Amino acid sequence: MNVPLITRRAFLRVAASGVVTLPLMLHTSLMSTASAAEVNCASCLSLLDQALAADLVDGARVLGFASQTLTLDDATHWSEMVDALSGAQGWPIAVLGRPATVFAARVILEPAWRVVFEGHHRRADAITRHSLSGPDVLTTQLSRQVGRIGDPLRYAQVLASMAQPTREFETRAVEFDSQGWPAMDLVSLLAWPRRVA
Amino acid sequence: MQPSVEQVLPQGLSRENFAALVADLHKVVGREHVFTDAKWELPAYNDAYGSTPLAAHQPSAAVAPANVEEVQRVLEVARRYGAPLWTTSTGKNFGYGGPAPRKAGFLVLDLGRMNRILEVNEKHGYAVVEPGVSYLDLYRHLKEKGIKLWVDCAAPGWGGVLPNALERGGGYTPYGDHLLMQCGMEVVLADGTVVHTGMGALPGSQTTHLYKYGFGPWIDGMFSQSNFGVVTKMGIWLMPEPPGFRPYMITFEREDDLHAITEALRPLKINMLIPSLAMTVDLLWETSVQARRSDYYASKGPIPGSVRKKIAEDLKIGAWNFYGALYGPPPMMDNTWEVIHDAFAKIPGAKFFFDEDRKGDLAWTYRRNLAGGIPSMTEFNMLNWIPQGGHMNFAPQSPITGDDATRQYQLIRDHCNKAGFDYIGEFAVGWRAMFHIFTLVFDLSDPKEKARAHKLFGDLIDAAAAAGYGEYRTHLDFMDQVAGTYSWNNHSSLRLQETLKDTVDPFGILAPGKQGIWPRAMRKGTSS
Numbered sequence: 001m002n003v004p005l006i007t008r009r010a011f012l013r014v015a016a017s018g019v020v021t022l023p024l025m026l027h028t029s030l031m032s033t034a035s036a037a038e039v040n041c042a043s044c045l046s047l048l049d050q051a052l053a054a055d056l057v058d059g060a061r062v063l064g065f066a067s068q069t070l071t072l073d074d075a076t077h078w079s080e081m082v083d084a085l086s087g088a089q090g091w092p093i094a095v096l097g098r099p100a101t102v103f104a105a106r107v108i109l110e111p112a113w114r115v116v117f118e119g120h121h122r123r124a125d126a127i128t129r130h131s132l133s134g135p136d137v138l139t140t141q142l143s144r145q146v147g148r149i150g151d152p153l154r155y156a157q158v159l160a161s162m163a164q165p166t167r168e169f170e171t172r173a174v175e176f177d178s179q180g181w182p183a184m185d186l187v188s189l190l191a192w193p194r195r196v197a
Numbered sequence: 198m199q200p201s202v203e204q205v206l207p208q209g210l211s212r213e214n215f216a217a218l219v220a221d222l223h224k225v226v227g228r229e230h231v232f233t234d235a236k237w238e239l240p241a242y243n244d245a246y247g248s249t250p251l252a253a254h255q256p257s258a259a260v261a262p263a264n265v266e267e268v269q270r271v272l273e274v275a276r277r278y279g280a281p282l283w284t285t286s287t288g289k290n291f292g293y294g295g296p297a298p299r300k301a302g303f304l305v306l307d308l309g310r311m312n313r314i315l316e317v318n319e320k321h322g323y324a325v326v327e328p329g330v331s332y333l334d335l336y337r338h339l340k341e342k343g344i345k346l347w348v349d350c351a352a353p354g355w356g357g358v359l360p361n362a363l364e365r366g367g368g369y370t371p372y373g374d375h376l377l378m379q380c381g382m383e384v385v386l387a388d389g390t391v392v393h394t395g396m397g398a399l400p401g402s403q404t405t406h407l408y409k410y411g412f413g414p415w416i417d418g419m420f421s422q423s424n425f426g427v428v429t430k431m432g433i434w435l436m437p438e439p440p441g442f443r444p445y446m447i448t449f450e451r452e453d454d455l456h457a458i459t460e461a462l463r464p465l466k467i468n469m470l471i472p473s474l475a476m477t478v479d480l481l482w483e484t485s486v487q488a489r490r491s492d493y494y495a496s497k498g499p500i501p502g503s504v505r506k507k508i509a510e511d512l513k514i515g516a517w518n519f520y521g522a523l524y525g526p527p528p529m530m531d532n533t534w535e536v537i538h539d540a541f542a543k544i545p546g547a548k549f550f551f552d553e554d555r556k557g558d559l560a561w562t563y564r565r566n567l568a569g570g571i572p573s574m575t576e577f578n579m580l581n582w583i584p585q586g587g588h589m590n591f592a593p594q595s596p597i598t599g600d601d602a603t604r605q606y607q608l609i610r611d612h613c614n615k616a617g618f619d620y621i622g623e624f625a626v627g628w629r630a631m632f633h634i635f636t637l638v639f640d641l642s643d644p645k646e647k648a649r650a651h652k653l654f655g656d657l658i659d660a661a662a663a664a665g666y667g668e669y670r671t672h673l674d675f676m677d678q679v680a681g682t683y684s685w686n687n688h689s690s691l692r693l694q695e696t697l698k699d700t701v702d703p704f705g706i707l708a709p710g711k712q713g714i715w716p717r718a719m720r721k722g723t724s725s
């Protein structure tokens with residue numbers, strides 16, 4: 001089976017390099033409309049629904065951030081995801097995918113991780129309606145950027161780049177529209193290691 | 198984010214006593230494995246898909262012991278404070294209440310850390326597992342070790358081998374009756390006593406996981422769907438890899454075909470020509486695992502016939518879809534297939550498919566895998582059917598007759614269509630009866646729809662009972678109502694269960710209200 005996967009060992013190597021928190025410039029092919037944005041995804045593991053992740057995983061490899069595709073349809077792949085999570089103890093996790101896939105990931109994450117942010121992205125006609133809830137600083141920044149970045153793959157990267165946990169924060173809920181994402185309803189979440197949040 | 202829920206306390210416990218209880222639990226399992234934060238930790242123990250507010254089942258805390266000794270000590274703490282425990286482990290139980298406790302304030306006893314596969318015996322075909330071992334875990338273990346045994350898994354592969362058997366769940370191979378395949382338990386009683394059931398009661402027993410019944414009354418069944426003890430270990434028989442495996446699917450065009458399908462099926466099943474759990478699955482169930490409702494129909498209310506026809510054409514499925522599998526040497530499978538084919542071919546419009554006919558079909562692939570002992574989570578995709586979809590499973594038993602199948606189907610379909618919901622269901626045919634699983638899918642973000650779903654579920658219980666059909670399992674919110682329908686001779690069955698409860702758990706700390714069985718102190722004035 002050809003699974004786009006960054007292995008646990010590779011993840012640990014990537015994660016270790018994240019200690020120096022190198023700022024990364026998004027590749028222009030991945031973020032043409034927000035080319036000036038700087039992101040640092042190196043200290044977060046991203047779980048990405050296999051239905052939308054192939055392109056992103058390629059991009060993630062270029063950028064050097066750890067990602068793991070997630071599917072409900074394959075036992076071997078599921079085991080690999082569980083392995084990736086056990087190698088990511090203590091690190092933030094960002095997840096993007098279809099509702100059932102993300103909920104399944106959430107069930108596996110909790111309570112070892114705490115879900116601090118959740119986004120619902122619902123396609124309606126030519127627009128996508130975003131409902132975000134989480135730390136004020138995060139929802140504010142995402143609501144500014146989502147309109148510019150314009151598609152879920154780039155959104156996943158920006159979300160992963162904002163994964164630095166803090167102890168204190170105000171929770172805020174925002175709703176806004178953007179240009180239409182691909183025709184599927186998506187959910188995103190960000191989870192912090194239990195002892196941080 | 199889920200709505201914020203306030204910290205709750207076990208009934209009758211002061212805040213100071215609760216703090217002392219938590220401190221005592223820290224001493225038993227370590228601070229890391231006691232969860233009390235209502236905002237960040239305890240949502241993991243909510244029922245994300247129920248029709249009542251999360252607060253109705255909000256736990257006060259969760260505690261996760263690592264072994265039997267810690268379970269005993271947790272029970273000791275619970276007895277000391279009179280704190281009720283609600284047991285959960287790796288199985289998620291979504292559709293029936295998830296990991297949430299029956300009442301707000303109970304503590305969750307999370308056995309998920311007890312996840313060791315203690316033994317796999319290839320020669321005799323069994324495994325011994327702790328509560329936290331999932332089907333995916335066991336499957337992976339067998340593959341890694343090259344052991345030629347199959348796992349019979351529930352549809353969601355993260356289900357627990359032990360807890361699913363205790364809840365009388367089913368799988369899809371010939372070993373699909375999980376409680377039947379269970380052999381030998383270890384149980385911790387409320388007073389901390391550890392019991393080995395069946396042959397395991399004999400010191401040095403050579404047959405603990407080979408012969409179920411031991412000597413004297415067979416008590417294992419007492420610990421299924423019950424609150425009489427905490428099961429910490431179980432033997433489960435595993436199916437040897439067969440010399441041949443040939444799964445098949447038969448589609449039927451008309452809703453009315455359910456009668457003829459069931460009549461054709463009964464002799465095949467009772468005579469064991471279909472050894473696996475045979476599945477008759479409706480059109481929308483098969484659709485919901487691979488498409489969204491809005492792909493076909495954007496309006497509220499039941500999907501009209503013209504749209505159903507379009508779905509059937511697009512996905513090459515029927516109004517009903519029958520799944521089974523042949524096992525054994527190829528000549529035997531060939532012979533058996535002739536009989537099965539001839540029985541179903543009499544139904545006009547029946548179409549027959551094998552693996553090579555349905556390449557790339559997600560619904561077929563996961564059904565094929567289930568019949569072949571390969572777990573997945575594909576069925577969970579059903580939750581993409583509508584945005585923010587919740588679900589509850591209504592699960593009455595039915596005789597294997599066309600009349601009964603049709604009567605149950607029409608009863609449920611008509612009730613749910615009238616309430617504005619789609620019928621999404623399947624019949625899982627066992628030894629002598631069928632599990633009729635109706636999944637009620639509703640919009641969690643719509644309070645009115647949630648209320649309608651809740652009412653519909655209660656109405657279905659009453660309507661089914663009036664027709665002589667009882668549920669084999671139900672959601673938390675309806676346990677008292679379902680228990681109330683088993684009322685023959687002034688509820689003598691429930692009264693016996695209550696007598697047993699008072700005897701084996703006089704402290705009333707184990708899963709109060711499970712299946713409608715309340716401890717004496719909580720019995721009066723309780724309701725769902």
